[in-house]
Structures are given as C-alpha cells and as structure tokens.
Amino acid sequence: MRDMVEIKDLGQHVGETVTVAGWVETTRSHGKVAFVVLRDGTGLAQCVLVKKQVSEATWEAHGLATQESAVSVTGEVRADDRAPGGYELGVTEMTVTGQAAEYPIQPKEHGVDFLLDHRHLWLRSSMQRSGLRVRAEVEQAIHDFFYGRGFVRIDTPILTGSIGEHAGTLFSTDYFGEKAYLAQTGQLYVEAACPAFRKVYCFGPTFRAEKSKTRRHLTEFWMVEPEVAFADSEDNMRLQEDFVSYLVERALERCPEELEILERDTSRIEHVKPPFPRISYTDAVTRLQAKGSEIQWGDDLGAGDEAVLTEDYDLPVFVANYPKEAKAFYMKENPEDTRTVLCDDLLAPEGYGEIIGGSQREDDLDRLLERIREEQLPEEAYSWYLDLRRYGTFPHSGFGLGVERTVAWITGRHHIRELIPFPRLMNRLFP
C-alpha cells in the first residue's frame, strides 16, 4: 500500500492524481455534485465528485459512504483556500472499503458516561484528537528535555514488594505466592541509580487505588520523575521551572492548530518562563488566613487553598517547605526550621493546582530510619533504600510531574480524563 499519499502532504502533489484513504467525516450532495470530507489521521481533505465525470460505481460509492466509513479515493489535488486543510481532491474514483454501521457519536450533546463507554470511538473526535496530540508532543518534549541535558532514563518497576507512600491506596496482586504492589512512584529506584549516572529520570504509569472522583484524579496516570545527585532544593526548583517552561513552549510552538481547536487562550500561557514565584508554606498559611481561610499551620493545603493562592499569579507558583507531618518520610529536614522539610509543590495557575511535588531527600541514615519508624513503615522492605545512605550517601533532589494534569493546564481542559487515551477511574475499567 505504498502508493498512498497522506493528506498532510497533499500540498506537495498539486496538479497530480493521487490516492488517499481514510474515514468519512461528513458528506453532502446537490444532486449533480457531491462532497465528502475525509479524515486520514494526518489531516482533513474535501473530496468533490461531479456525477457526469465519474463512473456509476464511484457515484454510488458516495451514497454508501456513511459517517466513519473507510474509503479509498483517487483524484486530482487542487489548491482551494476554502477547503479544510487548503486542498481539495477532484475525485475520479472512490471505493467504500469498510462501510460503517450507524455511528453512535453524533454532532449533539452526549452524556459523559456515554462518551467514556465509547472512548474507543470518541478518540476520533477533533477535540479529543487535539488534546491527545498535545499530550504526545509534551511526552516527546519530556524525553528530549532530559536527553538533551544528559539524564539517563531508568525504567523503574511497577511490581514491587516494598511500599512507596500511602499503603492504604495501593493495588496489589498475587506474585507466585508473594504479595506485590503496583508502584505509586519510581522515586526510590531512581535514587538508587544516581550513583551510577548522576542525573536520571523515570517515565511511566503509576497507580493510586484512591476512592476519589474529582476531575483531577485518575487511578492510573503517567508521571515523570527526575532525580539529581548533588542537587539541593534550590537546584531542584530551578530544574522544575526550566522543565515546565520548556514543555509549554514546545506545545505552543508545535501544536498551534490543536490549541486553536481546543479554544485555548494561549495568551494565558505564552509568558510561562523562569523564574516562577516562590512562597514558603508558612507564608502561604498566613496569606490564606488573611483571606479568611480557617487553615492552621500544620494542615496540608487543599485544592481550595491552592486555588486561592494561585489566583494572584499568572505563572505557576512554588510553595516550599511544608510541615514534616504533611509530607512523605523521605524528605530532608529543613535545617533552618526543623518543623519543616525541604520540599516544594508547584501549583499551576487558573485553578489547575499541583502539577509537581518535589523535595530534597533525607540523606542522613539515622534521621531517615527515625522517620521510617515514626511512620510505622516496614523497615525490612526499605533495607535496600537505606543502603543508599550506608554506601556513600550524597545530597540529592528530585520531583514528580503528572502528565495529565500538566496537559490539562496547557490545553485548558477541565477534566484530566480527556488527556489520557483510556482513562481509568474508580468506576471505569472499560474500554
């Protein structure tokens, strides 16, 4: 099937006769002239059939070309500013190769459950295509950013005997008689790879068995987690702002059409460049209290608090150095205020909330052991992690960025479930 041309390349074939294949978006007919808008996955093209210029079989094919039917069309490429994509095809031959039954998704309002039940077809809609194409661009940008800076990719295991953060929210499986958990983070493993490669990252799916139904939660989502040896919390935040700015820039530069289809007001993200504002958790609490919140020092910030904090900014905001109790055991104690740890959350503007959680890691063996015992975590399971503090412990920092939340912010979409091809929610495992 090598003689086929992709619609995105039609401009290279003006005046030539080519064959394209794809799916029918719409058809209309004026008796003697008929139009088919064809989508081939690389673009849209209008195909024009003039009854007296085509064979009977081709004219009949037009009538059989129901919405989403797969068709093959041969015709002459003509430049036409009015046509979607800028080119149209003067059809000489058309064949319906896969006629579609009545298509369930119509240009009307469908309920969200209906659309999610038909996710395998909903993917073909232009808003969904656009969102997922931005996702793919952001993911390539993630790899390019770290590869370009000399990071070594480390794939961390999903099946794990030890436990990351919140034991209550783990999926588990029988593993040849043992119990295995689905990893919530690759962080502990990338820490182990630092003495081999200095700068490393992992990128893959992570799992949370949380009974949460908000628009910001998925049970399975993708996370990128870089880790850098000899980097402190300040270095860590600089890396984060460089990284996030790069992802936004790539999407703006390479997905302008998709962002337009998504009706994203790109002026809201065009100025996303380092440095991002930084406030301490302690200042954040004071500020929230002044705005009428009942938050007390020591409480974690809720989604509502995050929204209030970010409303004063048009850039992502770092909130740094949370109370120890609000954060995970592996974060390094802040020497300037031992009630807190050296960490940051990066909050996206426009109400998108936390897209990054990062920290300097506790590199003191005794203090780390103490924290593991305080949190009543299974010490034995962490023996290998503790080894990293026994054999040449070193300052290091890292963070995790959630892909779906980040892409939701960049594209301006409300629900993160639209920014993953097949979302997994508390009540959804299908398709």
Place this chain on the structure above:
Amino acid sequence: MRDMVEIKDLGQHVGETVTVAGWVETTRSHGKVAFVVLRDGTGLAQCVLVKKQVSEATWEAHGLATQESAVSVTGEVRADDRAPGGYELGVTEMTVTGQAAEYPIQPKEHGVDFLLDHRHLWLRSSMQRSGLRVRAEVEQAIHDFFYGRGFVRIDTPILTGSIGEHAGTLFSTDYFGEKAYLAQTGQLYVEAACPAFRKVYCFGPTFRAEKSKTRRHLTEFWMVEPEVAFADSEDNMRLQEDFVSYLVERALERCPEELEILERDTSRIEHVKPPFPRISYTDAVTRLQAKGSEIQWGDDLGAGDEAVLTEDYDLPVFVANYPKEAKAFYMKENPEDTRTVLCDDLLAPEGYGEIIGGSQREDDLDRLLERIREEQLPEEAYSWYLDLRRYGTFPHSGFGLGVERTVAWITGRHHIRELIPFPRLMNRLFP
C-alpha cells in the same frame, strides 16, 4: 551547588581549579602521593594528592575515602593521556561527605543471586552502567524514530478488564470490587487510535505471569508497539527492518565506549541494514526437518528451532505466515493459504531469538468473531474491539518489539535481566 563541574566536561576547564563530587572507585597511596579514582556518574577522573601540598585534613580525607564513599574534590584540571577519561585533578582540597561502610560488591566473582539481591548497588558497576546506558539510548531512539515519522504516541492502560492473549499468564488485582488484569499488550488499544491518528505507537511495561526461568524471560518487561492504518503485512516488515536498523545504528553511533566496555564485537552488528532475509514458516519447517529436527507443520517454533534457523544468517531473519493455531486470534487470515495468518516473527542472529512479533490484523468482523469464539474468549470483553470492525473497518498492521531482548542482542549480553534496571523474575520482586 551550581559551581560544581561534571567530569565529562573537565576538558573545558584545563588549567582551571574546579570542584567535582562523586563516589570513590579505588584509592592507592605511595606514602607521599595518593590517587583517588572518582566516578561522578558522567565519567571517571583520577585525583592526585601530594602530601606536602595539601592540608592535613585533606590528606586524612584520603584515608577515610573507602570504596564508594561520596567525596567532594577541588583541584586543578590537567590533561593526562594515561589517566582514565584523559584528565586528572591536582587536588588542593578533598572532603569525605558520605563515608561508605564496607562495600559488599568487590572485584571478585559474586554469585548471581548475591548480585541481584544488591541490584541497587550493582547498578554502579561499569558493565551494568554500560548496558543500561545503551538501553536508555535505544529507548530515546525508539521515540525519535516514531516521532520523526509522524507517529502519535498513545499510552495504553495497564489495568484492563478485557484480556489480551494468554489468560493463564495474567496478573490480576482487585479493582474496587471488580477484577482487573495487568495488560500483556497495548495492541488492541493502539488499533482503536488508528482512525484518529493513522500511525500510532505505545511504549510501556507489560506483564507475563509465566513460570519461566530462562535467560530470555522477565515477568515485567518493556515493549514498543506501533500500529499503522492502511498498512499490510509487507509494509509492516519494511517498517520493522527500518526500525531495528535505526536502533542498532544509534547504539553504534552514540554508545561506542559502552559497547567497548561490554566487549561487544561490533562487527557482528555493523552491517544490520535493510532488507532483512524473509522465509515463510512453511519453508522454515522444511529447512528444519532437513537439518534433522522433528518439528511438524503446525507446531510453533521453539527457541532451539529459532537458533538453528538463524545460524545461517548474520542479519535478523523474518519468519512469516505461521499456522493460525500457533498464533493469536486477531491475526488476519492469509488469503493465499488459509491455514496460515499474515504475520511475522523477527529473529535476531547469534541465538538471541525473537525480538519482534508482528501481524496484519483481522479486519473482517465475521472472521474475527469466529476466531474469538473458536478460542473461547469472552466475547463481551471484546465488544469495543469488535466495534473497530463495525465502524469503518480498515486494513492495518503492527508489531511489538521487546526492549530487553533487543538491547541484549545489541550489547551481546547473555541474560536479559541485566538490561533492565530492576528485573522482575518468577522468584524475584526485590529490591
């Protein structure tokens, strides 16, 4: 910590005084002069301490710098061809920031269980670093190849209610009261994305609960699975040979030092370029029988058969069009011999065996339904997959390449468990 220099960049600082930090590989002392070989994750550097030129504290630091201790060293960069990496550091100051306890891994033979138990430390060894760096390069090459050809990355779910291939070899978990399986393939999902993007691929971990202990099996491994609309089995094989050749070329071009450390005879892979030889399954059986094998037409090829078949070639070999019964239900019937399906396995030379399985997919709704019933698969779970044949069915093909097997072949390593950072084997879930 921004003033630190990475060892790989020492050449840019000859004559300057710089600070590097890393881990001690070896030390030796001649009473008045001492040497420390430092690894910082980007390279190795020899540090030279002259007793009468350094402070007492620095001289003592040398004595405390046990193997794998984390140290910080300041000194003048000197070019020296005899030094590892080509540069050495004339030390003015040295501090042990993280002294290591007696390091478990010594330059002697350790048993494989011991090494796998200490995988979190074994990663630091030069062979392991080299293998994993080639893996990271191959992974970036995977993304670059498909991105460059206009494929859209589609992340497919790990948690799934429907079932891919071999129901007996699936891990399962409780999913809020339902049963979920860990995906063995993303293929069915990337097929659904074809009508949206034409050319797509997924890349992520996959799972096999197989009770297999061979050097070629992992329970968790990484696979890349491209899928192309309007591509037939021939197009599919051409894509595969282009792809594999590109991965080999990237590794040769960008990892020459690593391949040298691994003692890879690169002359065995330098000529890996399209086209690769193709034989049919039927011819393969005839050939094996002529060589004395007892294989009968209809049997699947075992690892031993694969090794015999590939010994005549110094390129990967396609074996095409296997018997229907030996392959998965979704493969398209071969119109020229309906006992067989339009598929291929790509066998790597030097005994590495199957690195790719690919096929044209069955796009005929009735024939696909028939195959699902023949295999007694749960029809209801595949309803969404069957929809792809109801709504604009189209010819399409794709394949899956296993990352660890491919990297084992490229690097010439015997066991694939060394080519994944934290291998998961039937009896291994730790660290």
